[in-house]
Amino acid sequence: MEEEKRQRDEEMVARQGPRVYRLAFAQLRSKADAEDVFQEVFLRYVEKEPAFESQEHEKAWFLRVTLNCCRNVWRAPWHKRHVPLDESLPFETRDQWGLHQELLKLPPKYRVVLHLFYWEDLPAAEIGRITGAKPAAVRQRLKRARAMMKEILEEEGLQNV
Incomplete structure (x- = not known):
């Protein structure tokens, strides 16, 4: 049972991970911040275990949570720092x-x-x-x-x- 859940979670990361990272990077312009958001989004997925009605619902849920996590990063007082962009990007x-x-x-x-x-x-x-x-x-x-x-x-x- 635990093995099945772990496998489902890994499949979800493989399916939605690139989309989550791309959006987080596009919004935050920082590889480190995008990686933090990526982890936060999938932590929320694992904790909440949402039931999706369709693939579009799944996609929308991940995009919405990613945007919310990005907004939380922008609001953080420590986010006033500037980080140069890394050329190894998801393009x-x-x-x-x-x-x-x-x-x-x-x-x-x-x-x-x-x-x-x-x-x-x-x-x-x-x-x-x-x-x-x-x-x-x-x-x-x-x-x-x-x-x-x-x-x-x-x-x-x-x-x-």
Whole structure:
């Protein structure tokens, strides 16, 4: 029985781990903080043992908990320090790394909707449920974020990325 639970937990880490780490890193910009959030998210999973209705519900739960843990890190008084970025990142290509660097220039509320929309392939309604915003607000943030990104990319001469 204990062995089955351990195996299920390991499968969940393998399935949701990359998504959790990618979002945590995108939000916190620190490998160490992203690893801390990763551990916290899966600790909460093991402690709460949530029952998921579907794969989408599972995905949404992990994304929501990850965002909540990231917010807790931002609120922590010790988080005022700055840590340089490490180049060994969870991106498949240098273009993705470059795009991520430009994405970091956006305010967090715009960065998170772009990340969830493009990297996690979520619709606006689901992003709204995860972030606590109305779908119309998510669509507006996406529109503004795209405009900001276009401006940033044009300034950098990277509009074809």
